[in-house]
Each structure stands twice: as structure tokens, then as C-alpha cells.
Amino acid sequence: MSLSVAEKSYLYDSLASTPSVRTDGRLPHQFRPIEIFTDFLPSSNGSSRIIASDGSECIVSIKSKVVDHSVENELLQVDVDIAGQRDDALIVETITSLLNKVLKSGGGIDSSKLQLTRKYSFKIFVDVLVISSYSHPVSLISFAIYSALNSTYLPKLISAFDDLEVEELPTFHDYDMVKLEINPPLVFILAIVGNNILLDPAANESGVANNGLIITWSNGKITSPIRSVALNDSNVKGFKPQLLKQGLAMVEKYASDVVRSLENL
Amino acid sequence: MNVQDRRRLLGPAAAKPMAFSNAIIDEQQKKPVNMPSKDSENGDELSLHTGFIENCNGSALVEARNLRHQTSLITAVYGPRSIRGSFTSQGTISIQLKNGLLEKYNTNELKEVSGFLMGIFNSVVNLSRYPKSGIDIFVYLTYDKNLQSEAPAGESQSKKTFSEISYLIPHCITSITLALADAGIEIVDMAGAGEANGTVVSFIKNGEEIVGVWKDEGNNEDLLESVDDCKEQYRRYRDLMISCLLEQKSLDTSSS
Amino acid sequence: MMSNLQFPKTAYPGKLICPQYSTENKDGEDIIFNYVCGSGTKLLHFEHNGRSIEAITATLVGTVKCEEEKNIDKEEEPEADQSTEEEQSVDASSSDVIKRIVKFIRVSVVPGGDDDCRTNKCANNDFANNLPKEGDIVLTRVTRLSLQRANVEILAVEDKPSPIDSGVGSNGMGIVAAGGGSGAATFSVSQASSDLGETFRGIIRSQDVRSTDRDRVKVIECFKPGDIVRAQVLSLGDGTNYYLTTARNDLGVVFARAANGAGGLMYATDWQMMTSPATGVTEKRKCAKPF
Numbered sequence: 001m002s003l004s005v006a007e008k009s010y011l012y013d014s015l016a017s018t019p020s021v022r023t024d025g026r027l028p029h030q031f032r033p034i035e036i037f038t039d040f041l042p043s044s045n046g047s048s049r050i051i052a053s054d055g056s057e058c059i060v061s062i063k064s065k066v067v068d069h070s071v072e073n074e075l076l077q078v079d080v081d082i083a084g085q086r087d088d089a090l091i092v093e094t095i096t097s098l099l100n101k102v103l104k105s106g107g108g109i110d111s112s113k114l115q116l117t118r119k120y121s122f123k124i125f126v127d128v129l130v131i132s133s134y135s136h137p138v139s140l141i142s143f144a145i146y147s148a149l150n151s152t153y154l155p156k157l158i159s160a161f162d163d164l165e166v167e168e169l170p171t172f173h174d175y176d177m178v179k180l181e182i183n184p185p186l187v188f189i190l191a192i193v194g195n196n197i198l199l200d201p202a203a204n205e206s207g208v209a210n211n212g213l214i215i216t217w218s219n220g221k222i223t224s225p226i227r228s229v230a231l232n233d234s235n236v237k238g239f240k241p242q243l244l245k246q247g248l249a250m251v252e253k254y255a256s257d258v259v260r261s262l263e264n265l
Numbered sequence: 266m267n268v269q270d271r272r273r274l275l276g277p278a279a280a281k282p283m284a285f286s287n288a289i290i291d292e293q294q295k296k297p298v299n300m301p302s303k304d305s306e307n308g309d310e311l312s313l314h315t316g317f318i319e320n321c322n323g324s325a326l327v328e329a330r331n332l333r334h335q336t337s338l339i340t341a342v343y344g345p346r347s348i349r350g351s352f353t354s355q356g357t358i359s360i361q362l363k364n365g366l367l368e369k370y371n372t373n374e375l376k377e378v379s380g381f382l383m384g385i386f387n388s389v390v391n392l393s394r395y396p397k398s399g400i401d402i403f404v405y406l407t408y409d410k411n412l413q414s415e416a417p418a419g420e421s422q423s424k425k426t427f428s429e430i431s432y433l434i435p436h437c438i439t440s441i442t443l444a445l446a447d448a449g450i451e452i453v454d455m456a457g458a459g460e461a462n463g464t465v466v467s468f469i470k471n472g473e474e475i476v477g478v479w480k481d482e483g484n485n486e487d488l489l490e491s492v493d494d495c496k497e498q499y500r501r502y503r504d505l506m507i508s509c510l511l512e513q514k515s516l517d518t519s520s521s
Numbered sequence: 522m523m524s525n526l527q528f529p530k531t532a533y534p535g536k537l538i539c540p541q542y543s544t545e546n547k548d549g550e551d552i553i554f555n556y557v558c559g560s561g562t563k564l565l566h567f568e569h570n571g572r573s574i575e576a577i578t579a580t581l582v583g584t585v586k587c588e589e590e591k592n593i594d595k596e597e598e599p600e601a602d603q604s605t606e607e608e609q610s611v612d613a614s615s616s617d618v619i620k621r622i623v624k625f626i627r628v629s630v631v632p633g634g635d636d637d638c639r640t641n642k643c644a645n646n647d648f649a650n651n652l653p654k655e656g657d658i659v660l661t662r663v664t665r666l667s668l669q670r671a672n673v674e675i676l677a678v679e680d681k682p683s684p685i686d687s688g689v690g691s692n693g694m695g696i697v698a699a700g701g702g703s704g705a706a707t708f709s710v711s712q713a714s715s716d717l718g719e720t721f722r723g724i725i726r727s728q729d730v731r732s733t734d735r736d737r738v739k740v741i742e743c744f745k746p747g748d749i750v751r752a753q754v755l756s757l758g759d760g761t762n763y764y765l766t767t768a769r770n771d772l773g774v775v776f777a778r779a780a781n782g783a784g785g786l787m788y789a790t791d792w793q794m795m796t797s798p799a800t801g802v803t804e805k806r807k808c809a810k811p812f
Contacts, residue, residue, distance in 0.1 A: 088372075088376075090376055090379070090380050090383075091380075093372065093373035093376035093377065093380075094373070094376060094377045094380045096373050097373040097374045097376065097377040098377060101481060210388075211384075211388070211476075213478070224463070224480045224481050224482055225479075225480055225481050226464075226478060226479075226480040226488070227381065227478060227479055227480070228381075228384065228475070228476075228477045228478040228479070229380075229381070229384060230383065230384030230385075230387050230388070233357070233358075233383075233387050234355060234392075236384060236387040236388040237388050237474075237476075238388055238468075238469050238470065238474030238475055238476040239474060239475055239476075240473070240474060240475070241472075241474075241475055241492055243475075244475060244478060244488075244489075244492070245489060248488070345652060347720060347721040347722070348760075351759075351760040352757070352758075352759050352760040353760070354757075391563050391580050394652070395652060396652070396654075396757055397652075397721070397757060397760065398652060442534075446533070446534055446581070446582050449581055449582075449632050451534075451561065451563065451580035451581055452534045452535075452580055453534065453535065453563055453565060453578060453580055454534055454535030454578070455533065455534050455535050469535065470535070470567065473567070473568065503535075507533050510533055510582045511531065511533065511582070514531070514582055514583070
């Protein structure tokens with residue numbers, strides 16, 4: 001769906017007015033309804049499927065592997081596949097790189113939660129498939145990753161924790177699983193239109209936005225990475241420094257509500 | 266020309282296949298358009314050159330060195346050129362970042378940065394002047410070294426691998442802006458950026474407007490202070506860029 | 522000086538040149554200077570101390586040039602139409618107060634120094650801002666003919682410095698810039714914005730070849746491949762082609778070789794005939810008036 005010049009100008013003016021008027025009647029901080037299903041892929045440790053109200057859809061699968069953590073530095077690895085995009089397309093590589101930074105150990109992720117023994121850890125592979133997307137999908141993907149990681153069960157260790165002296169590989173219980181308790185960060189995307197900030201911009205809003213912000217939220221506070229992102233290539237402009245502050249404040253105010261609703265699945 | 270190209274006449278029989286000369290380094294030494302400057306506070310040294318690559322419309326070389334980091338990168342601007350396909354009422358920008366001799370950054374991180382830079386320059390270039398055209402910008406990282414990592418080697422390994430690219434981004438922005446100005450492509454302002462505590466903020470209009478924010482490391486608390494530090498650096502870089510361009514221009518007029 | 526403002530002599534991107542309007546009272550007449558953006562400038566919006574200002578800003582490095590728009594004489598220009606209307610409306614609203622004169626001044630930034638910028642360096646730089654636009658006269662070469670249209674490639678925009686790295690050099694004919702010109706630029710484009718870049722292309726439809734008897738135009742009797750044609754840009758056209766016209770006396774074929782390029786150069790004898798002086802052979806073309 002592409003808008004004509006006149007439609008875009010109308011949409012821009014209504015979004016940039018005070019208070020901003022969004023086409024679907026949402027408040028600036030309001031999300032579109034999303035549907036999430038979890039734990040439906042039998043062959044993976046955790047999975048989720050998220051559907052946004054505009055038909056954007058994304059599937060996340062979590063798999064694990066036992067690795068020697070003195071060799072492997074990164075215990076989470078994200079791989080993104082977007083339907084209709086080449087693997088080396090700009091959007092795919094950008095999102096992959098961004099999500100790997102979001103989920104890197106030491107930042108939002110507590111890597112001790114993945115440690116099995118003194119020598120070995122679980123390495124988590126997060127495979128993302130975006131089936132359809134109309135606006136910038138990074139926020140949707142991060143919600144899907146969040147709910148998938150929160151529904152992930154890993155095999156229970158039955159061998160000893162201290163294996164530095166004894167040369168033994170970790171052994172696992174035959175059927176008992178342990179819930180993975182990591183608190184993955186969430187990524188929020190905001191559109192800047194004029195002097196207004198809009199959370200969760202829809203496709204038409206992204207099309208006229210002057211700029212965008214990507215803000216990461218983890219454990220009750222804003223963390224890096226923080227980015228500005230051009231949501232389109234025709235309407236991009238600079239923005240005032242206060243808007244950055246406002247955007248951070250908006251995420252700070254409403255992110256915990258989003259976390260709560262995702263936890264109550 | 267052994268390449269079969271049926272789409273065009275290949276020219277006279279004596280035509281040689283195109284090859285880029287390796288003599289770029291000699292070129293830049295010949296051209297005395299050099300603006301070394303030193304900021305005694307941070308030990309910042311910045312050297313800017315423009316217009317030293319012959320076969321592109323605009324080029325810039327930025328060499329920067331401070332206590333922590335040393336970088337040198339070359340930017341080349343090609344275009345505006347005709348693009349095929351559907352009608353576009355304004356120009357399209359593409360930016361490619363390339364690892365130089367040292368394969369330091371992985372490709373999707375470089376792609377992410379080039380996407381970020383495209384976002385910045387989409388708002389800086391006066392695109393409406395270039396309908397149906399494409400502008401290609403290539404940034405080549407010739408040299409990039411973290412000087413600090415040699416001294417405290419034991420510091421966290423993972424921290425080093427990630428944050429380094431944020432030292433690089435302000436210089437990428439400087440060199441692309443210079444190359445665009447050198448190419449005579451219309452830009453609304455000299456875009457520049459500064460880096461503080463892992464935060465990179467890019468400004469236009471004397472710091473009144475932000476065109477890009479990039480933060481990979483650290484927490485949010487110091488972000489707003491970093492913005493002010495970045496603004497100060499941006500102003501310094503911008504003044505340098507302007508004096509470099511004006512100096513080059515006056516050289517041009519004296520030679521003509 | 523025609524304006525009451527002091528312009529900066531040299532400019533660089535982001536340099537404020539002047540506001541959109543300035544006024545002056547001279548001999549009981551209000552003179553309003555309305556500054557119009559020329560090439561190398563853009564009207565930008567600034568906010569300063571809470572006030573918003575529109576100001577003309579430089580977008581290139583170069584010398585500031587301003588010239589008055591003679592809008593009264595040339596009424597056919599769209600900009601002139603607009604300006605006279607504006608003038609009338611201003612007069613109508615305040616006809617009985619004092620006479621107002623609105624002067625339009627075009628502000629542009631020209632790359633290069635103060636002296637006439639016709640140096641090579643300058644020409645090279647300048648093409649970036651000389652893309653063909655509506656109304657421009659362009660020189661083109663015919664690449665392909667069909668019953669309905671002639672396909673051409675645009676070589677240069679007239680009265681603008683001709684590009685070194687674009688146009689002629691792109692397909693191996695003519696003088697090629699060091700390293701292959703823009704053709705070379707596009708070979709190295711790995712996954713960049715476009716496919717193999719070529720020159721800008723255009724179409725002259727058979728209806729646009731001449732202004733009389735336009736239904737009976739036979740394209741093959743007007744152009745031959747390889748002819749150099751002077752044409753005017755009608756519109757930016759579609760993604761691939763500019764739409765061009767030769768429906769004017771001074772537009773049409775300017776250079777052509779006899780016998781599909783095998784013979785010598787021909788000269789126009791009348792508006793639809795060209796003759797080769799060596800052989801005396803005549804061929805049909807839609808010629809441009811040579812003088």
C-alpha cells in the first residue's frame with residue numbers, strides 16, 4: 001500500500017499537530033493489539049508466533065547446544081530471515097546485527113543463567129522468520145524473542161557442577177526440563193513526526209515519519225543499543241535534541257506495562 | 266576486454282580494460298590540500314584531504330588519531346547517475362562500507378552502520394534536486410586501530426570487540442560530508458558527529474537538530490550529557506571541514 | 522547594488538545567505554525583495570530563540586551570485602506568471618496606501634571562484650547539479666528507432682558545462698575520462714542502487730517530432746541511429762526515459778552522417794533535407810535550424 005503525495009501530506013499534518021491524531025485513533029504511546037502463541041514447535045526448546053493487527057507475522061524458534069564457554073564468547077546468537085528479502089539485504093543484516101547486540105552477554109543477558117558447569121554452558125540459537133511485515137519489524141521480533149525465551153525449557157543437568165578436575169561431559173536427565181530464566185531485553189521503535197513522538201508506528205505512519213528511534217529496555221531500565229533509524233527514505237529530517245529525551249521518557253513510562261502484559265501470557 | 270558485453274559498443278580496438286590505479290597514495294601526497302590540526306586537550310589529531318581520486322566525482326580522506334584510537338578512511342562519491350526501474354521523484358543514496366586490509370568488522374555490522382549512515386545522509390542531501398538519479402558513496406576503511414587495547418590487555422574482551430565501531434562513525438560522517446561537498450552534491454548543511462562514552466550523535470544546523478544517534482555501550486544515564494559533549498566535538502569538526510573546503514577552493518581558483 | 526542586503530561572498534553548505542524577504546523604503550516607494558532559491562541553495566526552516574525563520578541556505582561550496590529576475594518582460598515563464606499575480610494581489614490589497622514594488626532576486630551558489638567558472642574542474646563538478654529538467658535543451662544521440670518513437674541517450678544539457686565523467690564517455694566513444702568515466706564508476710558498483718549505469722535516456726514520440734502535420738510523421742524519415750539531435754525536455758517521463766520533443770524550428774538533427782553513418786558529415790539544406798557535400802547525396806531528416 002503506497003500513499004499518494006496528497007494523502008501523505010494530510011497524514012503528516014494530522015500526526016504532527018498537537019495533540020497528534022493517528023489514523024487508527026491510538027494515543028501516542030498506544031500499541032496495536034498483538035496475538036502471541038508460544039511453545040508450538042515440538043522440535044525446538046522454545047518457540048513463539050506473533051501476529052500484529054496489520055497482518056505482520058513472525059515466528060521465533062529457540063534451540064540450544066552445549067558449548068565450552070571458554071571458547072565460545074557469545075552464548076546467544078540470532079539469525080533473522082525476512083520473507084521476500086535476500087539474506088544480504090540491508091534490512092536483514094541490520095536487524096541481525098542489532099538483535100545480536102541486544103542479546104549479547106554482559107548487556108541485557110545474564111550469561112550465568114546459561115552456565116551448566118564450570119566448563120560448559122548452553123548456547124542459545126534464536127532463529128527468527130518474519131513471514132510478513134509492513135512496518136519496521138524489529139519491535140515485533142523482539143517481542144516474539146522475549147516470549148519465546150520465556151517459554152523455553154532446557155534439559156536438566158544431572159552431572160556435577162564442578163567438572164574442571166574430572167574430565168566428564170555434562171549429562172542430562174531423560175525427560176525433566178528446566179525453565180530458562182533469563183530476562184531478555186525488549187526493543188521499542190518510535191516514530192518522530194514533526195515535534196511528536198509515536199510509539200509502535202504503523203506502516204503508513206512510518207511512511208511519513210521524519211525519523212525514528214530504536215530504544216532497548218532491559219530489567220526495568222533503558223539500555224543500549226539506542227539508535228536513530230530512518231523509517232523511510234523520502235521524508236527523513238533532523239529532529240530536536242529534546243525529542244530524544246521525550247522518546248526515552250515515553251519508553252521509560254510505558255515499557256514496564258508492556259513487559260507485564262508479555263509476562264502474563 | 267575479454268568480458269562479452271553485448272549491451273554497448275566497446276570502443277576502439279586499442280581500448281584497455283579498466284583498472285583502478287594503485288597510485289592513490291602518491292596522488293594524495295602530491296596534492297597539498299592538507300589540514301592537519303591538533304586539539305591539545307584530547308590529543309585529537311585530524312587530517313582532511315579532498316578531491317584526490319580522479320575518476321569519481323568527489324572524494325575525501327580522513328585520518329584521525331587520538332589517545333585511544335587511530336583511523337584512516339577514504340570516501341568516494343559517484344553520481345548522480347541515471348537509475349532504471351520505476352520513476353523516483355528524488356534521488357537515491359547508497360552507502361557501502363568496506364573493510365580495508367584488516368578484516369576487522371563483520372559484514373552485518375558494517376551493513377548496519379551503512380544503513381545508519383544512509384539514514385543520516387537521506388536527511389542531509391537535498392534529494393529533491395536529483396530526480397531519477399542515484400548517488401553511490403563508498404567508504405573504505407584503510408586503517409583502524411585501537412591504541413588503548415595494547416596497554417590494558419586484560420580488560421574485558423567482549424567490550425572491545427563491540428564498541429570500537431562507534432569511534433569510527435563520526436569520522437565516516439565527516440568524510441562522507443566532505444566528499445559530497447567536494448562532488449558538488451547539494452547538502453543542506455555540513456553534517457558532523459561527535460562521540461562520547463560510546464554514544465555517537467550526529468548534528469546539523471549548529472547542533473539545533475540531531476540527524477542520527479548511535480549507542481552500543483553503557484547505560485542511559487549519561488546519554489543526555491554525552492549529547493552535549495558530542496555537540497561540542499561536532500562544532501569543532503564542522504569548523505575544520507569548512508576551513509578545509511574553503512582552502513581547497515581558494516587553491517582551485519588560484520590555479521585556474 | 523540591486524538589493525539592500527549584504528550577501529556573503531563565498532558560501533559552504535549550511536551557510537545562511539539571506540532571509541526570504543527584505544524590505545526597503547526608497548523615494549516613498551516600498552520595495553520588497555523576494556529572494557528565490559537558485560541552484561546551490563535551498564529554503565530552510567530555522568528556529569532561533571523560539572521564533573521560526575525561513576532562510577535561504579547554501580548547499581554547495583562556492584561563490585554567491587544573485588541576479589534580478591526580469592519577470593515583467595517574459596510572461597510566458599510560469600514563475601513570472603506567478604509573480605505578476607502576486608504583485609497584483611499586493612497592489613489590490615493596499616492600492617491606496619503606497620506603491621509597492623516586488624523585486625524577485627534569484628540567489629544561487631556557483632562552484633568555483635569569483636572569476637568565470639569555465640575551468641575543467643568546475644565543469645566536472647557542475648554536472649551534479651545540471652540534471653536535465655523540464656524545459657531544458659539537451660543534446661542527444663539516437664540509439665534506436667521504431668514506428669512510434671525514437672529512443673535517444675542524453676549527452677549534455679545545453680548551456681551547462683558538459684560533464685567529464687558522464688554522457689559521452691559512457692559507451693566507449695569520444696574522449697573518456699581517466700579510468701573510464703562514469704562507466705567505470707558503475708562497473709565497481711557491486712550491489713548499489715542501480716544496474717549497469719548508462720546515460721540518461723529519452724524518448725521522442727512521433728507526435729513530438731514536429732509541430733505541424735504531426736499525425737503523418739514517419740520516424741525513419743526524421744532520424745537515423747547515431748544522429749545528434751537537439752531536443753527539449755517535455756517531462757521527466759517514467760523511470761527509464763525522459764520525454765523529449767523536437768517540435769520547434771531550432772530543434773532537430775544537428776549532426777548526421779550519410780548512409781547510416783558510413784558516409785561523410787551532412788549539412789542541412791532545408792528543414793527536412795540534409796546533403797553530403799562530398800557525394801551530393803541527400804537524405805531526409807528533421808533538421809534543426811542551423812542559425
